[in-house]
Amino acid sequence: MTPLLTTKGLSRSFGGLRAVDNVDFALMPGEIRAVIGPNGAGKTTFVSLISGRIQPSAGTIVFDGADITGLPTYVRVRRGIAYTFQITSVFANLSVYDNVALPVQLTLSDIRSKDALRTGVMSALERTGLADRAHMPAGQLSYGHQRLLEVAMGLALKPRLLILDEPTQGLADGEIDNFIELVRDIAKSATVLLIEHNMPVVMQLADRITVFNAGRILAEGTPEAIRENKAVQEAYLGTAP
Amino acid sequence: MSEASPAKAYALHLGVIVLLFVLSFLLPDYYHGLLARIMVLAVFAMGYNMLFGYVGLLSLGHAMFFGAGLYGAGLAIIQLGWSVPAAFAAGLACGAALALIIGLLALRTTGVAFMIVTMMFAQVFYLAILYFAAWTGGDQGQVVPQPARVLTFGATSLDLTNPTMRYMTALGLFSLVLLITLAVVRSSYGRVLVAIRENEERTRMLGYDTFSNKLAAVVVSGTICAASGAAYALLFGYVGSSFASVQYSILPLLWVLLGGAATTLGPLIGTLFMYYVIDLTSGYTSAYLLIVGIALILLVLFFPKGILGTIRQRWLGWLP
Numbered sequence: 001m002t003p004l005l006t007t008k009g010l011s012r013s014f015g016g017l018r019a020v021d022n023v024d025f026a027l028m029p030g031e032i033r034a035v036i037g038p039n040g041a042g043k044t045t046f047v048s049l050i051s052g053r054i055q056p057s058a059g060t061i062v063f064d065g066a067d068i069t070g071l072p073t074y075v076r077v078r079r080g081i082a083y084t085f086q087i088t089s090v091f092a093n094l095s096v097y098d099n100v101a102l103p104v105q106l107t108l109s110d111i112r113s114k115d116a117l118r119t120g121v122m123s124a125l126e127r128t129g130l131a132d133r134a135h136m137p138a139g140q141l142s143y144g145h146q147r148l149l150e151v152a153m154g155l156a157l158k159p160r161l162l163i164l165d166e167p168t169q170g171l172a173d174g175e176i177d178n179f180i181e182l183v184r185d186i187a188k189s190a191t192v193l194l195i196e197h198n199m200p201v202v203m204q205l206a207d208r209i210t211v212f213n214a215g216r217i218l219a220e221g222t223p224e225a226i227r228e229n230k231a232v233q234e235a236y237l238g239t240a241p
Numbered sequence: 242m243s244e245a246s247p248a249k250a251y252a253l254h255l256g257v258i259v260l261l262f263v264l265s266f267l268l269p270d271y272y273h274g275l276l277a278r279i280m281v282l283a284v285f286a287m288g289y290n291m292l293f294g295y296v297g298l299l300s301l302g303h304a305m306f307f308g309a310g311l312y313g314a315g316l317a318i319i320q321l322g323w324s325v326p327a328a329f330a331a332g333l334a335c336g337a338a339l340a341l342i343i344g345l346l347a348l349r350t351t352g353v354a355f356m357i358v359t360m361m362f363a364q365v366f367y368l369a370i371l372y373f374a375a376w377t378g379g380d381q382g383q384v385v386p387q388p389a390r391v392l393t394f395g396a397t398s399l400d401l402t403n404p405t406m407r408y409m410t411a412l413g414l415f416s417l418v419l420l421i422t423l424a425v426v427r428s429s430y431g432r433v434l435v436a437i438r439e440n441e442e443r444t445r446m447l448g449y450d451t452f453s454n455k456l457a458a459v460v461v462s463g464t465i466c467a468a469s470g471a472a473y474a475l476l477f478g479y480v481g482s483s484f485a486s487v488q489y490s491i492l493p494l495l496w497v498l499l500g501g502a503a504t505t506l507g508p509l510i511g512t513l514f515m516y517y518v519i520d521l522t523s524g525y526t527s528a529y530l531l532i533v534g535i536a537l538i539l540l541v542l543f544f545p546k547g548i549l550g551t552i553r554q555r556w557l558g559w560l561p
Contacts, residue, residue, distance in 0.1 A: 051446070077448030085446075091439045094432075102436050105429040106448045117429070157448060 002065070004029040004191050005050065005161060010059035012045055019045040021215035022059070027161070032183065032192045034202040037212030038235060043195045044086060046212065047163050050193075051083040052076045064160070078106070080160035084150040084167065086195075092139030099138050099149055100124050103156040124156040128182065144175045148182075155186060162186060163193045168201055180204055203227075211235065247427065250561045254423055257506060258416045265408050277408040279509075279516050280415040281472050282492075286500070286508030287422050288465030289493035294503035295426060296458045297438030301356045301490050302363030305343070306463040308485030309335040310470025312370065312377060315480030318389045320376065325392045325401065329471045336467020337460055339366075344459035348452060360490065367485045382481025385474055407476050414472050415509075418465055423505050425461070426561055434458055435503075466493075499540060501547030505561050510548050 003026040012020045020042045027033055035043050048054045050061060052073035060069045068076055077083075082103075091099050104120035125131040128148045133141065138149055147167060154162050164183070168176050176198070183205055186192060196202050202209060202223070209226045211219045213235045219226060226232055261280065268276060285307050292298050313335030317328040347358045370377045377383070392399040399406055425431050436444040437451050445451050474480050483489070492515075493508075500511025518536055522529035544551040553560040 053442075053446070072450075073445050074448050074450045077446065083446055085443070089440060089443050091436055091443065093439055094435065098432055098435075101429070102432060102444070102449075103447050105432070153447065 001028060003027055004064060005193075006062045007050070008060050008062075010046070010049060010061065011057050012049055012054060013057050018215050020049060020056075023215075023217055025210065025217065027191060027193060029160075029191055030187070031207040032187050032194060032205050034194045034196055034206035034209045035212060036196065036199075036202055036209060037218070041212035042215040043212050044165060045215075047083070047165060047193065047195060051081055051163060053083070077157060080158075081163065082154040082157040082159035082161070083163045084154040084165060086165035086169070088143070088146045088150055090138040090141075090146050090149050090153070092137065094138055095135050096125065096130055096138050096141065096149060097121055097134040100152050100156050103153050107156070107158050120156065124152045127155060127185065128152040129178070144171050147171060148179075151182065151186075159190050161191045161193060163195075165195045166197060167194070168196065168198050176201060249559055250423065250427075253560075254419060254505065257509070258412070258419070261412055261415070265405065265412070270404070273404060273408060275516065275520070277404075277411040278477065279512050280411040281469055281476060282496075283509040283512040284415055284418045284472070285466050285469035286493045286496040286512050287418050287505075288462045288467075288469060290497045290502060290504075290508045291422065291425070291465060292458055292462035293494065293497055294507070295431065295434045295438060296455060298455065298458070299356055299494070300347075300359040301487075301494070302343070302359030302361075302366075303462075303466055303493055304485050304487065304489035305363040305366035306336050306340055306466035307470040307473075307489055307493075308366060308370065308482075309339045309463075310467030310472075311474045311480055311484050312470075313467065314471035315383065315385050315474035316376065318385055318474075319383055319480070322389075325390065325475055329468075329475060332471025332474070333464055333467055336470070337464045340460045340463025340467075341456070343463070344456045348455050348459065360487070363485070363487065363490055367482060367487075370482045370485055377482070378480065380482050382479060382483070385478040385480060387478065390475055390478060401476055402478065410476060411472065414468065418468065419505065419509075421465075423561060426505060430454075430457075438503075495537070498547055499537070501550030501553070504547070504549040504553060507547055507549040514548065 005027040007023055007025045010020060010023045011018065023046065035046065037043050045054065049056050052071065056069065060067055062068070063079060063081060068079065100121045101117060104124065105117055108116050108120065110116060122131060125134055128151055130145060130148055130152060133145065138146065141149060151164070151167065168179055171179060180201060183192060194205065206223055208221060209223055210217055211226060211232050218235055219229050219232050264276065265273065289303050292300060310332035314328040314332030317323040317331040323331065343359065343362050347355055347362065350358050371379050387402050390401045392401060401407055401410060433444065433449055433454055437454060441451050470484070496511035496515055497508055498511070499514055500507030500509065518533055519529060522532040546554055549560065
């Protein structure tokens, strides 16, 4: 099977700091991959390079067999790479419906069809449990619901790769359980790349885990293998005396 | 914006159009003429609102688009002897072409830089009118001769200098642009424009080429403003450089702020309100601009979203 996404020698420096340093990475279609690592390990920079929010200093990104390194963000989104923000950035003054209508109308072949738009929006809202709040301004949603709206917007793009940047941050425990179900549901139709600090969530969801440290990939493997990995334990807990 | 109450919105807009139509038969001569002028200038304000209200781009150079329409139509008649429809089309084409070029250049900037760049281009346009005085009439301006301002369709001819004809033509243009604006802001394109205003980076991350969308908005806005300028030249018969001066870049901004940015009817209300305040106060005192200034300050203090914007916020959430 050929990977959906590969990076070769991907690097990005900020001044003297090599935030992402020569990363070779491959992601298989259909998997749920978690990216973990200590703060400042370069996880968010790495996914920002993939989504095109920032340009790499060196290296290439191949998505679905095509080199996308130089493509602008919006073209990558149209090719199927959706990104949900770490810091919630829904359109606070627009209704929940309009927030989701924006990505839905991009995927419709006939954008004049109000029915197709409504169907698409409501299905994304129903999957995330926001259907009854469709006409509220997004800014009036609770924090947890705003995070779900972010995911609904990503979902509505019908992505082939959905990047979730710390989706459970700030969620209550009950919300997290629903969230895990939601990601499993999403993974039936899309590949998921998940940056996450919450280890129980990672262990439950991920097929494979990639551990970043200081801009490089420290380890990669199944959740069990990562749990047993000495180098990972040291990176997280410090070296044993 | 959203699905809610499209019927109400269309009924309201058609009601306003009908009201303006009926007023034509009720108003005394002076106000009849004034309202015709206000409707043409409200088109200018609607064009401005398209960019400022919905996309959030504050231009300080829209006088050049009004001027492009004004001179494009006026000079086509005066210098080239074109017919009224051809001259109107020439005005539109000038505005659209100018907006495309200005958009390509000015949209490389945002915020304050965008304001300054558009203002500078408008000054260049204004100075060019003065420089080519042999053609444009310079600061004196030129009168579009009355016999040329007649629309002929075969045997019937419509004299645009006739007050009723002029009023109805102004109303026709106003209604058309109002309904176009309403359709645009309710469309999926309108939703993208508002999204760009709210958060451009996020809009890009949803797969939208925000530059192209903004450029299209500049062209639509510039063309509507040019339509207003062209109609002004044809209906009121004067083409003058003062209409391209910086004052006419500020006025649409004031009208829109007053009436309510990002409301479809706000531009009309703002233009109407400003004209009537000036008209009323100038009857009492020569310091009428002072009163206008105070009225504006009070509005900004108590109705920061403009007249219709405040009404929408407090009472009528469905207003488009």
